[in-house]
Amino acid sequence: xxxxxANLFMHNLELQLLNxxxxxxxxxxxxxxxxxxxxxxxxxxxxxxxxxxxxFHDNIKFTWDWSKRTINYPDVQIIxxxxxxxxxxxxKPTDKHQYLFHTxxxxxxxxxxxxxxxxxxxxxxxxxxxxxxxxxxxxxxHLVNRGYNETLVRGQIHRARMLDRNELFAPxxxxxxxxxxxxxxxxxxxxxxxGILKELHPLLSLSNRCKxxxxxxxxxxxRRPKSLKEYLVxxxxxxxxxxxxxxxxxxxxxxxxxxxxxxxxxxERFSRYTTSTRYTIxxxxxxxxxxxxxxxxxxxxxxxxxxxxxxxxxLRFNNHKSRLRAHSRTSAVDKESDDLVYRHFYSHGHHGLPxxxxxxxxxxxxxxxxxxxxGHWVYRLxxxxxxxxxxxxxxxxHNRGERGRK
Numbered sequence: 001x002x003x004x005x006a007n008l009f010m011h012n013l014e015l016q017l018l019n020x021x022x023x024x025x026x027x028x029x030x031x032x033x034x035x036x037x038x039x040x041x042x043x044x045x046x047x048x049x050x051x052x053x054x055x056f057h058d059n060i061k062f063t064w065d066w067s068k069r070t071i072n073y074p075d076v077q078i079i080x081x082x083x084x085x086x087x088x089x090x091x092k093p094t095d096k097h098q099y100l101f102h103t104x105x106x107x108x109x110x111x112x113x114x115x116x117x118x119x120x121x122x123x124x125x126x127x128x129x130x131x132x133x134x135x136x137x138x139x140x141x142h143l144v145n146r147g148y149n150e151t152l153v154r155g156q157i158h159r160a161r162m163l164d165r166n167e168l169f170a171p172x173x174x175x176x177x178x179x180x181x182x183x184x185x186x187x188x189x190x191x192x193x194x195g196i197l198k199e200l201h202p203l204l205s206l207s208n209r210c211k212x213x214x215x216x217x218x219x220x221x222x223r224r225p226k227s228l229k230e231y232l233v234x235x236x237x238x239x240x241x242x243x244x245x246x247x248x249x250x251x252x253x254x255x256x257x258x259x260x261x262x263x264x265x266x267x268e269r270f271s272r273y274t275t276s277t278r279y280t281i282x283x284x285x286x287x288x289x290x291x292x293x294x295x296x297x298x299x300x301x302x303x304x305x306x307x308x309x310x311x312x313x314x315l316r317f318n319n320h321k322s323r324l325r326a327h328s329r330t331s332a333v334d335k336e337s338d339d340l341v342y343r344h345f346y347s348h349g350h351h352g353l354p355x356x357x358x359x360x361x362x363x364x365x366x367x368x369x370x371x372x373x374x375g376h377w378v379y380r381l382x383x384x385x386x387x388x389x390x391x392x393x394x395x396x397x398h399n400r401g402e403r404g405r406k
Contacts, residue, residue: 003032017056023049036073039066076125087127089135102147105188107222115143115153119160124168132161179216186222194220248280250360253287253314259321260287260314263358270295270359272381273302279380285360287314293362293374295381296320296389298344299355304381305341305389308374310367313360324353341389 010030018028023045027038039046046066054061065071070079077090099118102111118139126132136157143153182197184190201217204210249268252261264287271278285292292313296305309316327335327342335343345352361377364370377383383390 007032013057013060017053020056021049022052025049031074034074035062036071036078085127086131087125088131089122089125097142097145099143099146099148102149105186105225107186111148112152112156115139115148115156116159118143119157120163120168123160123163123165127165129161136161177216180214180218181221182218183221183223185225187225248283250281250285255287258287258314260317260358263317263353263356265357265359270361273297273304274382274387279361281361283363285313285363287317288312289360289363291363291365291367291370292360293370293377295359295361295377295383296341297357297359298350298389299357300350303344303389304383306361306374306378306381306383308370310370317358320356321353324356328352340385340391344389 010033014028014030018025023041025037026040027036029036039049050062050064068080070077072078072090075090075092077088079086079088099114100106100111104111119136122135122139123132126135140150140153140157144150182193184193197218197220201214204214250264250266252258252264252266254261268281269278270281290312291308291310293306293308294313294316296307298304307316323339323342324345327338327346330338335346344350345355362373364373378388378390382388385391
């Protein structure tokens with residue numbers, strides 16, 4: 001909002017200033033806090049005007065640079081060539097030309113467009129083709145230094161050189177197309193999604209509903225992935241009172257109304273029943289913990305089931321209990337179609353809820369990370385059938401959509 005406030009203030013100030021000025025300027029143009037002016041009333045009159053505007057407001061003061069031949073404003077060099085204004089590129093001495101590295105993790109199209117975009121910018125700024133050609137070697141050098149292919153750079157500069165500069169300033173008549181965006185997070189190893197969409201889009205026309213919904217070819221839009229900084233640096237520091245090893249345990253919530261405590265195994269470790277490999281809890285967890293991965297174990301045979309929930313765990317476990325009780329009352333046909341974890345606790349030699357024990361084994365904050373963490377423990381604990389009670393492969397499970405809504 002700061003530039004907007006500054007523009008509003010300066011607009012009002014310059015209206016008053018220019019209306020009250022003792023000598024009128026020939027041209028006055030302002031871009032935020034930079035002003036370009038053409039003065040035709042003589043040098044002495046100009047100096048008096050500059051002194052006058054610095055006395056107009058108590059807090060707003062101007063600095064200036066003026067010349068009869070050439071002036072810089074801000075990245076344009078403006079030249080008075082025998083009464084005709086010409087423009088050239090102006091580069092500040094502090095400009096490091098830090099264009100995006102070609103090795104950066106960005107879509108190929110983004111990196112390939114940079115040489116052309118920079119050449120097009122210079123083509124617009126330079127009023128003559130000679131001035132543009134004088135700037136070509138420096139642009140090529142800077143881009144090659146950032147890892148861009150020299151042949152590609154030369155080709156894109158030549159492409160900009162061949163354009164008619166007058167047409168670059170003409171308004172374009174754009175066509176409005178209702179293209180549906182296909183948004184994915186970018187990864188350098190990702191397939192050519194645009195090509196795949198182009199190849200398979202005709203299949204949508206076979207369905208009248210799809211044909212009406214997606215008439216034009218969807219456009220691929222890449223979402224920015226996490227940067228190294230976002231992986232390595234926390235936006236929010238951990239509190240000073242971090243959990244100690246003594247608090248990284250599973251404990252009961254001790255609420256009189258909590259039925260989960262009757263099934264919860266307390267402690268700081270859990271194990272894989274097939275190998276007795278033991279794992280340590282990474283933080284303190286109880287029945288009210290959210291965004292947790294939980295482990296259901298069978299007291300009779302040791303089989304295990306890994307699940308997750310984004311709500312309080314006691315609410316999720318109440319759902320498990322309801323499903324188990326409902327399973328005992330369903331018909332034989334419905335029992336066969338029920339989830340494996342519920343069928344197991346009513347199989348031969350089992351007695352339902354009394355055979356259930358539960359542990360909370362992990363916690364993360366991001367929902368997508370939680371889903372990945374569930375899959376991580378499914379494989380580490382070997383809880384996928386036939387060794388455990390998880391029915392679907394984590395990555396290709398048919399009901400992943402339902403699990404994502406837990």
